Every structure is written in structure tokens, then in C-alpha cells.
Amino acid sequence: MALSDASPTTLRVFREVVERGTLTAAAAALGYTQSAVSRQVAALERAAGAVLLERRHDGVGPTAAGHVVLRRAAAVLDHLDAADRELAGLPADAGTVRLGWFASAGAALVPRAIAALRRTHPAVTVTTREGSTPALVRALRAGTLDLAVLASAPPFRPFDEGTPPLRVRVLAERPLRVAVPATDPLAAADAVSLADLRGRRWIAGRSGPDELLLGAWPGLDERPEVAHVARDWLAKLQLVATGAGITTVPASLAAVLPPGVKLLAVRDGPREQRRVVLARLPGPLAEPAVLLAEALAEAVG
Structure with missing residues (x-):
């Protein structure tokens, strides 16, 4: 055979x-x-x-x-x-692009880019799905996604060891922030120190049985107390608003904060940066994917 x-x-x-x-x-x-x-x-x-x-x-x-x-x-x-x-007499897929995205990108970036693309190129159809970084990378390799918006942490290593290497475009690099209740004494300032974060209750996210996502501040110099675990960003931020704990968030979520939540910078300790990148397999992109990639780049700005 x-x-x-x-x-x-x-x-x-x-x-x-x-x-x-x-x-x-x-x-x-x-x-x-x-x-x-x-x-x-x-x-x-x-x-x-x-x-x-x-x-x-x-x-x-x-x-x-x-x-x-x-x-x-x-x-x-x-x-x-x-x-x-x-x-079957259905429309051709020439105008369709398949996009994957990590959790917080769905709060503002992805909807903003899709809305802009619908205004400028209404004939382009975008299908999307959320997933963890490993799952989205596998989907790119399997050919079931055309583009994936991924988060990358220092030292910004390749997302996998597959061949050919993924082609990656950096859309943004921004610092992390701490989300606290507006009624918290910390909210009186615009920045906090690591000492202010010690002994606090944290709200974390989870993408799989053994993988905790953003929650406790990465540079915290103690074992954090994780009081709540939720994958959904809205749930995490609503928990913060009620005073159930605090959490670490990308700065990009500032535009979609619910009432009662304030973002604070951390002024000491290691600088915690995160990149938002657009990944794909090498080779020419179909026109719909090119248009969506540009819409994502503009939406980040």
C-alpha cells in the first residue's frame, strides 16, 4: 500500500x-x-x-x-x-478565514478586528475559536486554523519545535497589571509594590487540569493563596469587583473592565511583559487571511 x-x-x-x-x-x-x-x-x-x-x-x-x-x-x-x-450548491470558501485566539484576546482585540473587517470587507467570513496556546499551535499544524492570536512570555521562545517553524508577527508588547476592587485601599494609588501584594487572595484562570493561567502576580516572592479558579475573564473580573480577590491581567483589558475594578501597575520586582503575536504556517496567505491579519494589527493599536 x-x-x-x-x-x-x-x-x-x-x-x-x-x-x-x-x-x-x-x-x-x-x-x-x-x-x-x-x-x-x-x-x-x-x-x-x-x-x-x-x-x-x-x-x-x-x-x-x-x-x-x-x-x-x-x-x-x-x-x-x-x-x-x-x-451541495453551497458558497465557495474562498472568502473564509479561520482564526484561533487565547482567552483574553476575545475580550476586546478579536471582536474589534472582526467588526472592522466586516465594515471594510463584508464578503469575508471569519470563523473563530478560543483555545490554549498548545491547542492552537496544534490546530495550525493540522491545517484547521489559518491564523492564531497567541500570548508569549519572556524569554519569548518558539511555540513548538515543529517544522517548518511557525511564522510569528508581534502585534503588541505590554506590561501586566493587577486588577483590584475599586473599594480596596490599594486602589487609592496608580501603582503598588510587591510588598503590597503579599498575603492577598488571588483569582486564577485554568486552561487544563494541570495548567493555571494568569492569576497571582508572576514575580510574587511567596506562595500565593489562590482562592478562586475561573477560565472566563468576565467571571474573574466580576469576582474582583465583589472583593473576592485580586488578579493579574493584560493591560489590554483596561477597555473592558466592569464597574468596580481598577488596574494598577507594579513598580518594583522583575518587569512582567507579555507579547500578543499572530502565528501562522509559512507560505503565501489567502487574501481573506491577509485582510484579517491587518485588521488585527490595527485593532491592537
């Missing part, structure tokens, strides 16, 4: 495994058993004559050969999906 004989089903299974990061998650998403997914991957590896997946500490990922197969499989599946739409 040659790779050219692989069925679309087998290619879809392989793409799903790469995007989900584990055989178990891919099986759940596809409605298959894990053994059925394993058999499909094994059949594709026999056809390719190479190992396509390797085990990693957090699941599985494509080998160098797997990246080659994935890139070609994504192109084949996109063409088949386009043919299905054409045969």
Missing part, C-alpha cells in the same frame, strides 16, 4: 490526533474507539513507510515525516471539503 492509497478517513483521523494531542482525545472527538484510531494511524504509517507520531510528556506529536504527511493531508482534505460544498 502506498501513501497515495490512504483513505480520506485515515487522513482525517491522523489530522485529528495531531490537533488533539492524544489518541484518546481524538477518539472522543471523532466518536471512535481508541483502538480504532490506533489502527488508522498504524495503517497510515505502514503506507508511509515511516513512523509518523512520537510519544511526548503531554501526549503525542508528529515526527519529521509526520509533519510532511500532515501538510499534504491537510491540503487534500481541504480540497475534498471544497468539492463537497460545491456539489
Whole structure:
């Protein structure tokens, strides 16, 4: 069996495994058993004559050969999906761009960019989804996203070790802030010190079972007390407004703060910067993706 004989089903299974990061998650998403997914991957590896997946500490990922197969499989599946739409009499996807984004980007940046694009290019359709950075990077590699807005922390390393390297455009680099209740004594000033933050109750976010996102100040020199964990930014900020705790936020959220919350700078300790970047696979971009990329860059400004 040659790779050219692989069925679309087998290619879809392989793409799903790469995007989900584990055989178990891919099986759940596809409605298959894990053994059925394993058999499909094994059949594709026999056809390719190479190992396509390797085990990693957090699941599985494509080998160098797997990246080659994935890139070609994504192109084949996109063409088949386009043919299905054409045969069904549906509009072509030429004006569609698929965007992924990390949680806080959905509070202001992404809606602002989409609104601007709808005004200037109403024929362009944007589909979006939120996800953790690892999940969005896998989706870029799998070809199910065209662009991804990601957050990057110092020392600003590459998001993965895949080939070819992702192409990254820095949209902004801004300091973090601490969100406190407007009634908190700290809110009387515009900045606080690390000493002011010691012994406080913190509200953190979570993207997975073992991954806490922004919550306690990164440079805090004590073990923080995390009183509340919430993924949703609105929930976190509303908890701050009620006095349930304080939290660390990107400066970009200043435009969407609920009443009763104030942002403060931290004037000492390590400078805590975060970048907002736009990532994609190398190669030419379709016109809708180019237009959305420019809208995102303008929306950050």
C-alpha cells in the first residue's frame, strides 16, 4: 500500500490526533474507539513507510515525516471539503478565514478586528475559536486554523519545535497589571509594590487540569493563596469587583473592565511583559487571511 492509497478517513483521523494531542482525545472527538484510531494511524504509517507520531510528556506529536504527511493531508482534505460544498450548491470558501485566539484576546482585540473587517470587507467570513496556546499551535499544524492570536512570555521562545517553524508577527508588547476592587485601599494609588501584594487572595484562570493561567502576580516572592479558579475573564473580573480577590491581567483589558475594578501597575520586582503575536504556517496567505491579519494589527493599536 502506498501513501497515495490512504483513505480520506485515515487522513482525517491522523489530522485529528495531531490537533488533539492524544489518541484518546481524538477518539472522543471523532466518536471512535481508541483502538480504532490506533489502527488508522498504524495503517497510515505502514503506507508511509515511516513512523509518523512520537510519544511526548503531554501526549503525542508528529515526527519529521509526520509533519510532511500532515501538510499534504491537510491540503487534500481541504480540497475534498471544497468539492463537497460545491456539489451541495453551497458558497465557495474562498472568502473564509479561520482564526484561533487565547482567552483574553476575545475580550476586546478579536471582536474589534472582526467588526472592522466586516465594515471594510463584508464578503469575508471569519470563523473563530478560543483555545490554549498548545491547542492552537496544534490546530495550525493540522491545517484547521489559518491564523492564531497567541500570548508569549519572556524569554519569548518558539511555540513548538515543529517544522517548518511557525511564522510569528508581534502585534503588541505590554506590561501586566493587577486588577483590584475599586473599594480596596490599594486602589487609592496608580501603582503598588510587591510588598503590597503579599498575603492577598488571588483569582486564577485554568486552561487544563494541570495548567493555571494568569492569576497571582508572576514575580510574587511567596506562595500565593489562590482562592478562586475561573477560565472566563468576565467571571474573574466580576469576582474582583465583589472583593473576592485580586488578579493579574493584560493591560489590554483596561477597555473592558466592569464597574468596580481598577488596574494598577507594579513598580518594583522583575518587569512582567507579555507579547500578543499572530502565528501562522509559512507560505503565501489567502487574501481573506491577509485582510484579517491587518485588521488585527490595527485593532491592537
